[in-house]
Amino acid sequence: MRADCVSHAALALIIAFACSSSGAETSGKVSFVREIAPILSDQCLGCHQPSKARGGYRVHAFAAASKSGDSGLMPWIAGDPAKSEILSRLITQDPDDRMPQDAEPLAATQVDLFRRWILEGAVFDGPDPSLGLHQLNPLTPHPSPPSAYKHPFPIQSLVLSPDAKLIYAAGRRELAEVNAVTGRLTRRLTNFPERITSLVLLQDQRRIAVAGGSPGRLGEVRIADLREDVQPTVLLRSADMILALAVSPDSRWIAAGGCDASIRLFDPESGLLKKTLEAHSDWVTWLSFQPDGETLTLVTAGRDKTARAFRVPNGELTGAWLDATDPLMATVATPDGRHALSGGRDKRITRWDFADGKSRGTLKLPAREVLQLHRIDNVLWALLGDGCIHTGKLEQDGKAGEFQPLSVKDDELSSFAVSPDGAVLVAGSRTGRLYRWDLSQPEPKPIALGHPFPKSQ
Numbered sequence: 001m002r003a004d005c006v007s008h009a010a011l012a013l014i015i016a017f018a019c020s021s022s023g024a025e026t027s028g029k030v031s032f033v034r035e036i037a038p039i040l041s042d043q044c045l046g047c048h049q050p051s052k053a054r055g056g057y058r059v060h061a062f063a064a065a066s067k068s069g070d071s072g073l074m075p076w077i078a079g080d081p082a083k084s085e086i087l088s089r090l091i092t093q094d095p096d097d098r099m100p101q102d103a104e105p106l107a108a109t110q111v112d113l114f115r116r117w118i119l120e121g122a123v124f125d126g127p128d129p130s131l132g133l134h135q136l137n138p139l140t141p142h143p144s145p146p147s148a149y150k151h152p153f154p155i156q157s158l159v160l161s162p163d164a165k166l167i168y169a170a171g172r173r174e175l176a177e178v179n180a181v182t183g184r185l186t187r188r189l190t191n192f193p194e195r196i197t198s199l200v201l202l203q204d205q206r207r208i209a210v211a212g213g214s215p216g217r218l219g220e221v222r223i224a225d226l227r228e229d230v231q232p233t234v235l236l237r238s239a240d241m242i243l244a245l246a247v248s249p250d251s252r253w254i255a256a257g258g259c260d261a262s263i264r265l266f267d268p269e270s271g272l273l274k275k276t277l278e279a280h281s282d283w284v285t286w287l288s289f290q291p292d293g294e295t296l297t298l299v300t301a302g303r304d305k306t307a308r309a310f311r312v313p314n315g316e317l318t319g320a321w322l323d324a325t326d327p328l329m330a331t332v333a334t335p336d337g338r339h340a341l342s343g344g345r346d347k348r349i350t351r352w353d354f355a356d357g358k359s360r361g362t363l364k365l366p367a368r369e370v371l372q373l374h375r376i377d378n379v380l381w382a383l384l385g386d387g388c389i390h391t392g393k394l395e396q397d398g399k400a401g402e403f404q405p406l407s408v409k410d411d412e413l414s415s416f417a418v419s420p421d422g423a424v425l426v427a428g429s430r431t432g433r434l435y436r437w438d439l440s441q442p443e444p445k446p447i448a449l450g451h452p453f454p455k456s457q
């Protein structure tokens with residue numbers, strides 16, 4: 001089986017080029033909905049929301065943001081940027097007063113948007129000033145996906161329904177709903193961002209959380225309803241790609257992270273941002289939840305070569321591994337919840353201890369980039385840069401013996417998902433194909449499910 005594993009490092013590059021630092025240029029009249037609201041929601045909402053209104057000021061909706069906070073100064077006066085408190089707060093040289101507080105100042109182009117918008121009359125161009133910011137912009141649907149694909153679309157993300165009957169695989173601006181036994185495409189779901197990087201099903205199995213965006217222009221997390229054709233809940237719109245998503249086992253929390261290095265915790269029911277964690281200094285590449293009795297831990301990996309563990313929801317840091325030599329791409333906690341397994345460009349999976357942040361050794365695996373990790377009970381699956389999924393059993397503290405590769409002939413796997421009972425694994429490949437393994441079989445063999453998306457001739 002191992003002979004089928006091809007040496008390939010290109011998969012890692014897909015993530016490497018996912019983000020861009022270029023800002024989008026604008027012209028014409030500034031739109032509150034399209035240009036101001038995303039900045040407020042991304043940079044300000046964390047401290048100025050209904051439940052946590054620093055300085056008595058709230059920005060969760062246009063109506064709220066137009067009212068003054070504790071100072072009594074008007075945030076903006078139409079046509080008069082110089083008298084608008086919000087603008088002074090963005091440009092002041094005094095670091096104690098400058099907003100966003102304790103963070104980099106806004107880019108000059110963003111400050112200019114505020115200035116122009118106020119000068120042009122501070123017009124609200126949305127349907128209802130009391131609507132939440134994140135509900136404004138998303139009312140504009142995403143463009144349609146291609147009707148058919150000229151080239152096979154590499155499958156970077158997919159999920160499997162808990163009964164192992166349906167696969168949802170990410171395409172360009174769409175999800176394919178595929179019968180997980182026959183491989184037949186049953187539905188194409190649309191109104192998604194250009195690139196979809198991460199998918200999770202909520203516990204009710206009726207809703208799916210989808211993260212992605214467009215490099216350098218948009219980051220997004222939305223929750224779509226799989227049964228009914230209702231308006232999606234958009235949790236986040238930000239300036240650059242969202243790369244990682246995780247849902248807590250009880251579906252009470254959704255965590256999202258990406259190119260802006262922030263980790264955001266949402267309540268999927270209200271759609272509200274509850275907490276922002278700013279512990280990484282570069283892209284957040286992976287998130288996974290670990291329930292531990294009464295408490296819940298979020299384990300994270302970043303391009304800043306660190307992996308971390310936080311208590312949810314208070315955000316207390318409970319562990320950090322700072323000694324990795326290269327960017328990290330995936331991490332999971334061990335069954336005892338005291339260690340984590342983390343890896344990435346360093347081409348190994350390191351087991352480290354939350355207590356002291358020290359390495360306790362590495363797993364016996366081929367030296368390849370670590371792209372994705374998943375654990376159920378004591379079974380670990382690791383997708384490596386060789387295009388194979390390596391699976392093995394862990395001890396409580398995360399020590400492991402031999403790993404076995406799941407591989408496909410003449411193709412490289414690029415994503416995978418496992419049913420909650422660990423009996424079925426489905427994977428997507430670089431050539432846009434889907435595969436299935438029945439892991440309860442003594443020697444599981446890949447079943448080819450074909451291409452989910454229509455091909456153009």
Ligand code: HEC
Pocket residue numbers: 039040043044045046047048054055056057068069070071072073075085086089096097099100101102106
């Ligand atoms: C990390 C937390 C944090 C973030 C992020 C943040 N603020 Fe603030 N903001 C505060 C605190 C604390 C105060 C009150 C202390 C003060 O007035 O400086 C405040 C006060 C303000 C006030 C004055 C309110 C009043 O009337 O007294 C405005 C206006 C404001 N912020 C705008 C913004 C904008 C716009 C952003 C985003 C670009 C932002 N803030 C981001 C923490 C934050």
